[in-house]
Amino acid sequence: MLPLIRSADPVLRDGYTDLIKSRFKLRAQTVRQLLRETDRPRKTTAFGRRPKTARERSESEGWHSEGGHNTDDEDYAPGVGLKGEVLEDTDHYYILGRRGEPVTISSFQIEPVRRVATDAGDIIDADVTTTGGRVYRGVRFPREAWHSKRHLLRVLKSADMLWTGSDDNVQGVLKLVAERDVPAMRGIMNLGYAEIGGEPIWVVPESVVGPEGAALPDDVLFVDSGDALHKRLRRLDPIDPAVEAATAALVLPKLLELNTPEVILPILGWFFAAPLKPRIHKALGHFPILCVWGTQGSGKSSIVMEVFWPLMGIRSAEPFSATETEFALLKLLSSTNSVPVFIDEYKPFDMPRYRRNTLHRYMRRLYTGEVESRGRADQTVVSYRLHAPLCLAGETRPIESALVERIVTSNPSKDTLPDRPEMVRAFQKLKTVDLGLLNRGILRHLLARDTTADLAVATRVVEGTLAGREVPLRIKDNLIATVSGLLHFEGYAGSLGVRLPELDVAALVAAQCDDLLESGGRTVKTGLDYFLEILSSLAVSGGIQHNRQYTYSSGQLALHVASCHAAYAEHCRRIGYEGEVLDKKALVRQLQENHRRGGYVTEVSRATTFGTRGDKRRAAFIDLEAVKRLLDVDDFPQDEPSSAGGYGGGWHDD
Ligand SMILES: Nc1ncnc2c1ncn2[C@@H]1O[C@H](COP(=O)(O)OP(=O)(O)O)[C@@H](O)[C@H]1O
Numbered sequence: 001m002l003p004l005i006r007s008a009d010p011v012l013r014d015g016y017t018d019l020i021k022s023r024f025k026l027r028a029q030t031v032r033q034l035l036r037e038t039d040r041p042r043k044t045t046a047f048g049r050r051p052k053t054a055r056e057r058s059e060s061e062g063w064h065s066e067g068g069h070n071t072d073d074e075d076y077a078p079g080v081g082l083k084g085e086v087l088e089d090t091d092h093y094y095i096l097g098r099r100g101e102p103v104t105i106s107s108f109q110i111e112p113v114r115r116v117a118t119d120a121g122d123i124i125d126a127d128v129t130t131t132g133g134r135v136y137r138g139v140r141f142p143r144e145a146w147h148s149k150r151h152l153l154r155v156l157k158s159a160d161m162l163w164t165g166s167d168d169n170v171q172g173v174l175k176l177v178a179e180r181d182v183p184a185m186r187g188i189m190n191l192g193y194a195e196i197g198g199e200p201i202w203v204v205p206e207s208v209v210g211p212e213g214a215a216l217p218d219d220v221l222f223v224d225s226g227d228a229l230h231k232r233l234r235r236l237d238p239i240d241p242a243v244e245a246a247t248a249a250l251v252l253p254k255l256l257e258l259n260t261p262e263v264i265l266p267i268l269g270w271f272f273a274a275p276l277k278p279r280i281h282k283a284l285g286h287f288p289i290l291c292v293w294g295t296q297g298s299g300k301s302s303i304v305m306e307v308f309w310p311l312m313g314i315r316s317a318e319p320f321s322a323t324e325t326e327f328a329l330l331k332l333l334s335s336t337n338s339v340p341v342f343i344d345e346y347k348p349f350d351m352p353r354y355r356r357n358t359l360h361r362y363m364r365r366l367y368t369g370e371v372e373s374r375g376r377a378d379q380t381v382v383s384y385r386l387h388a389p390l391c392l393a394g395e396t397r398p399i400e401s402a403l404v405e406r407i408v409t410s411n412p413s414k415d416t417l418p419d420r421p422e423m424v425r426a427f428q429k430l431k432t433v434d435l436g437l438l439n440r441g442i443l444r445h446l447l448a449r450d451t452t453a454d455l456a457v458a459t460r461v462v463e464g465t466l467a468g469r470e471v472p473l474r475i476k477d478n479l480i481a482t483v484s485g486l487l488h489f490e491g492y493a494g495s496l497g498v499r500l501p502e503l504d505v506a507a508l509v510a511a512q513c514d515d516l517l518e519s520g521g522r523t524v525k526t527g528l529d530y531f532l533e534i535l536s537s538l539a540v541s542g543g544i545q546h547n548r549q550y551t552y553s554s555g556q557l558a559l560h561v562a563s564c565h566a567a568y569a570e571h572c573r574r575i576g577y578e579g580e581v582l583d584k585k586a587l588v589r590q591l592q593e594n595h596r597r598g599g600y601v602t603e604v605s606r607a608t609t610f611g612t613r614g615d616k617r618r619a620a621f622i623d624l625e626a627v628k629r630l631l632d633v634d635d636f637p638q639d640e641p642s643s644a645g646g647y648g649g650g651w652h653d654d
Pocket residue numbers: 257258259294295296297298299300301302303417423424425426427428
């Protein structure tokens with residue numbers, strides 16, 4: 001009987017359906033399912049076809065009757081199939097109601113024109129036709145547009161695009177759209193450096209440049225994700241070679257006059273290396289973060305924003321701030337592998353702890369280009385490759401040893417500019433020039449360089465300058481990356497016949513070692529080193545006292561660890577020092593570690609007498625002369641200060 005009913009006129013069939021329902025006490029759904037049985041295999045063929053015209057549909061009233069040859073199920077309403085199944089017309093989508101009647105769920109129809117494969121999933125570009133007869137061309141549907149109706153409507157902003165379907169129906173529409181045969185393209189979302197068919201190119205939103213002045217292949221397309229950095233990049237328009245040469249002749253030597261070699265060379269080298277970060281990273285396994293740090297008014301923001309950013313094609317604009325939201329930072333730092341990103345106002349003490357920790361984690365990951373994953377509200381996980389070259393500026397630099405090994409520093413002083421009017425003049429002169437004129441030429445020069453050869457030369461230069469001095473491997477690599485940038489700079493100048501003075505690489509290397517390493521040492525400063533420097537200043541200010549927290553005799557400084565640590569921790573809290581504050585356990589561990597290495601700790605814990613009252617306590621013994629050679633530490637006063645110091649007398653011998 002079922003086949004008979006299946007092929008019956010819809011009106012009749014509805015009647016039979018009701019009859020069967022009451023006769024066999026079945027639910028309407030079950031009956032519908034029974035009636036559908038033979039229909040299943042054909043369902044898939046309903047998708048992926050050209051849209052029917054309104055006339056075709058009204059003629060058939062069915063849902064996949066366009067062939068018209070299957071008379072047995074031609075007029076059949078399935079109701080349910082794949083959850084959310086949707087049918088389409090030329091200007092809208094519809095579903096079938098309980099009785100198989102069409103229920104319109106949109107006032108538009110999406111006709112894909114191309115599909116773009118990107119790292120963030122497939123993008124579909126489509127023309128959208130509305131019931132009102134309007135056609136919106138080239139509407140871009142990112143992957144997430146199909147997550148829900150809310151997401152879909154975010155793309156369909158126009159008031160005449162209405163949607164009354166469910167989230168599942170959105171998936172149904174995606175199925176229809178995805179099954180269309182449209183040209184497939186590859187999309188580049190990353191800003192800056194890319195390699196296509198082995199050829200290096202540089203991509204910004206509105207233009208592309210290669211060593212030979214390239215264009216993207218026909219099947220490759222830049223996809224503007226509209227991030228903060230995109231809007232700041234200037235077009236790479238060709239420049240009259242004579243104009244470029246004249247500009248370079250003026251600008252390049254002036255760059256070196258902006259500040260002392262120790263200050264300007266790390267910045268210059270880093271910025272001229274950054275566009276080739278992907279290649280340098282590939283060769284070395286990492287790329288340093290540039291930290292420009294120093295007091296207010298020392299010129300940090302001006303040098304980067306008004307000189308080096310424009311040279312690298314970034315329109316002078318507000319810097320990014322270290323206090324951007326976590327998500328904004330993540331997007332920013334994953335939007336490029338090579339366009340230098342500048343984050344200003346790094347103030348670790350003023351940031352909430354979790355924000356600082358997040359930023360520091362990003363920095364560690366940037367160094368090796370790791371991926372950061374984030375869950376989304378809809379349970380999916382998005383991965384962000386943190387790989388931007390990052391320049392950070394602030395009044396301090398990070399001091400955690402894990403970060404210190406990952407940075408190149410430049411430490412301008414506020415006192416330099418007032419004393420050196422020629423530096424101020426150089427800066428003012430540069431401000432009169434459109435530095436962006438050089439951007440295209442610099443990039444073309446860099447793309448054409450032989451990075452393997454450059455790194456080999458840079459390695460020789462760095463090793464020659466270090467002259468046998470051992471430094472941590474990462475610090476050496478960071479120097480090599482920076483020096484390779486200086487080679488790029490010299491090479492670019494040379495290519496335009498611009499003569500430059502000799503670059504003082506020795507000053508660059510010495511400044512890095514002085515800032516980042518214990519002086520004369522081979523390792524980055526440890527928390528213990530900072531602990532001793534802070535204790536030294538506390539001893540001078542009376543914050544800790546002879547014969548109470550420490551004693552000194554014949555070159556040996558004995559520290560009562562518990563009370564010294566209490567004073568140090570209290571001091572750090574008081575001044576808001578939220579760098580790496582060691583807890584007591586970590587401090588003891590570092591004392592032991594230093595002792596084991598044969599460092600300045602001569603004894604980790606030995607009983608000794610404090611003061612004249614025969615107060616005997618265990619203390620750690622430090623070779624003060626050795627410490628003074630390595631660190632910024634002075635003699636610890638040996639006289640009892642006249643007034644009891646300390647912070648509110650809040651701590652005592654324990
Ligand atoms: N050679 C120079 N380098 C940087 N800034 C300079 C130089 N010469 C003069 N200036 C001026 O010095 C000031 C530096 O201020 P700013 O860049 O805001 O410093 P910071 O960011 O370190 O606080 C700016 O007004 C800038 O125009």
